[in-house]
Amino acid sequence: MDELRRLSLNQATIPSWSLPEAADGCAKAGLGWIGVWRDRLAEVGIAAATRSIRDAGIGVSSLLRGGFFDASESTARRRHMDGNRRAVEEAAALQAKTLVLVCGPAAGRDLEGARAYIAEAIAELRDFAAPCGVALGIEPMHPVYCADRSAVVTLRQALALAAPHPQAEVGVVIDAYHVWWDPDLRAEVAAARGRIQGYHVCDWLVPPPDHLNGRGMMGDGVIDLRGLRRMVDEAGYDGPIEAEIFNPTVWALAGNEALDLVCRRYLEHVVA
Amino acid sequence: MDELRRLSLNQATIPSWSLPEAADGCAKAGLGWIGVWRDRLAEVGIAAATRSIRDAGIGVSSLLRGGFFDASESTARRRHMDGNRRAVEEAAALQAKTLVLVCGPAAGRDLEGARAYIAEAIAELRDFAAPCGVALGIEPMHPVYCADRSAVVTLRQALALAAPHPQAEVGVVIDAYHVWWDPDLRAEVAAARGRIQGYHVCDWLVPPPDHLNGRGMMGDGVIDLRGLRRMVDEAGYDGPIEAEIFNPTVWALAGNEALDLVCRRYLEHVVA
Numbered sequence: 001m002d003e004l005r006r007l008s009l010n011q012a013t014i015p016s017w018s019l020p021e022a023a024d025g026c027a028k029a030g031l032g033w034i035g036v037w038r039d040r041l042a043e044v045g046i047a048a049a050t051r052s053i054r055d056a057g058i059g060v061s062s063l064l065r066g067g068f069f070d071a072s073e074s075t076a077r078r079r080h081m082d083g084n085r086r087a088v089e090e091a092a093a094l095q096a097k098t099l100v101l102v103c104g105p106a107a108g109r110d111l112e113g114a115r116a117y118i119a120e121a122i123a124e125l126r127d128f129a130a131p132c133g134v135a136l137g138i139e140p141m142h143p144v145y146c147a148d149r150s151a152v153v154t155l156r157q158a159l160a161l162a163a164p165h166p167q168a169e170v171g172v173v174i175d176a177y178h179v180w181w182d183p184d185l186r187a188e189v190a191a192a193r194g195r196i197q198g199y200h201v202c203d204w205l206v207p208p209p210d211h212l213n214g215r216g217m218m219g220d221g222v223i224d225l226r227g228l229r230r231m232v233d234e235a236g237y238d239g240p241i242e243a244e245i246f247n248p249t250v251w252a253l254a255g256n257e258a259l260d261l262v263c264r265r266y267l268e269h270v271v272a
Numbered sequence: 273m274d275e276l277r278r279l280s281l282n283q284a285t286i287p288s289w290s291l292p293e294a295a296d297g298c299a300k301a302g303l304g305w306i307g308v309w310r311d312r313l314a315e316v317g318i319a320a321a322t323r324s325i326r327d328a329g330i331g332v333s334s335l336l337r338g339g340f341f342d343a344s345e346s347t348a349r350r351r352h353m354d355g356n357r358r359a360v361e362e363a364a365a366l367q368a369k370t371l372v373l374v375c376g377p378a379a380g381r382d383l384e385g386a387r388a389y390i391a392e393a394i395a396e397l398r399d400f401a402a403p404c405g406v407a408l409g410i411e412p413m414h415p416v417y418c419a420d421r422s423a424v425v426t427l428r429q430a431l432a433l434a435a436p437h438p439q440a441e442v443g444v445v446i447d448a449y450h451v452w453w454d455p456d457l458r459a460e461v462a463a464a465r466g467r468i469q470g471y472h473v474c475d476w477l478v479p480p481p482d483h484l485n486g487r488g489m490m491g492d493g494v495i496d497l498r499g500l501r502r503m504v505d506e507a508g509y510d511g512p513i514e515a516e517i518f519n520p521t522v523w524a525l526a527g528n529e530a531l532d533l534v535c536r537r538y539l540e541h542v543v544a
Contacts, residue, residue: 109496115455144416146453147478147494157455181418183387183429206419211479222419224381 342376
């Protein structure tokens with residue numbers, strides 16, 4: 001089905017599949033894209049990964065994840081930056097549309113200081129990524145993760161971090177789960193025009209069953225996914241829509257069953 | 273100790289105490305205020321409650337809670353509004369500084385619609401509360417509660433809801449737990465000048481141990497409580513600071529022990 005060509009399977013949704021298995025599964029189901037995790041890439045190596053993705057005839061919507069600019073002292077910061085440069089090289093090899101940046105929490109209680117360093121670190125990484133042809137995608141995370149994952153918590157804030165850089169080099173990744181609550185969402189998505197490097201979907205379950213792995217299958221929660229998809233489209237984004245669902249119930253399904261469910265829910269709740 | 277006069281004990285922090293016990297406990301510990309919950313008020317009745325609070329020589333910093341403007345149809349909306357009017361009458365009887373409004377989530381997926389009704393409902397309730405001399409305090413809640421407690425999730429949004437009304441009649445209640453993550457917090461707190469009806473403290477634990485009852489004792493988490501208290505002070509707020517801590521570990525302590533701990537942590541992490 002043609003509408004599925006825009007769908008991307010984020011590997012975290014079906015962790016039972018290796019990268020080649022996931023690429024093959026996507027191709028058979030008619031998906032056009034895959035979101036690749038670095039640890040699953042490392043399992044098979046760049047050469048085998050690139051080959052399996054090419055053989056599947058799909059593209060890489062994103063490489064997960066760079067960032068984690070949360071070290072408080074310079075030695076650890078340099079070590080993290082080395083890791084980020086390797087992530088850029090992997091993204092270049094995979095021709096990923098973006099390297100997703102999860103920016104990291106504050107190391108202590110100094111949120112403003114942490115946010116200032118994140119801006120510096122993005123600029124430093126961009127100087128390495130741009131010549132490699134790799135776009136950095138800043139992913140604002142839900143404020144529930146402010147203390148343990150990302151001091152960048154709103155789309156407005158992510159856009160302000162991207163603003164000093166050329167559009168093609170630093171943009172934002174919008175994930176429905178992370179931004180749906182934002183009272184200024186409509187204006188912020190419109191303001192993201194030209195900066196949207198990726199769009200991720202899953203659903204917000206009520207109440208949230210788990211801090212990290214409680215994300216819902218599309219349609220099982222309260223997010224107006226169709227409305228948000230329209231906003232993103234109206235902001236000029238026509239790239240892949242990536243299903244990223246951390247959920248043990250989905251993980252317990254056989255890979256093909258899980259992907260079939262993702263496709264049906266995507267068509268029903270995101271596209272229709 | 274004089275510095276404790278500004279501290280208020282929110283009853284939810286020590287649920288083992290009845291309202292008269294809590295009022296007495298506050299007085300003995302040197303606190304100047306108490307935050308009263310409606311269900312605990314109902315247990316003893318207005319007359320006994322008023323007497324115990326007067327005998328303790330303390331004031332009521334807030335009555336918890338009104339709001340819950342989350343019904344989707346008019347019959348339920350009228351019933352909720354009746355309940356809110358009773359809450360206003362109780363706040364008037366207690367001479368509470370504010371009636372805290374938890375505005376409720378969206379009934380379905382229409383967040384914008386829910387937010388529009390919240391604005392209408394606040395205006396309606398204000399028409400009843402103002403002649404009673406009761407100030408309404410809109411409490412923005414952490415976005416993690418957007419689906420099950422409050423569609424009002426930022427201080428900016430709460431201030432916009434209050435803006436059409438006179439300062440003394442509709443304001444905001446700032447809770448450190450709900451707002452600490454906000455990248456625009458400093459500007460928003462400054463913009464709240466004249467509208468701050470209350471300031472609540474507890475801490476954000478990492479990772480959050482529980483959706484509803486995982487709030488931390490001051491000093492056990494990552495919030496810069498001293499910095500935030502300074503912001504609130506600089507915005508001209510000189511009213512009570514209320515310790516509201518939903519946490520089973522605190523609840524397991526004997527009342528006096530829990531209050532002693534609250535006082536020590538307040539002096540160490542909020543005031544000093």
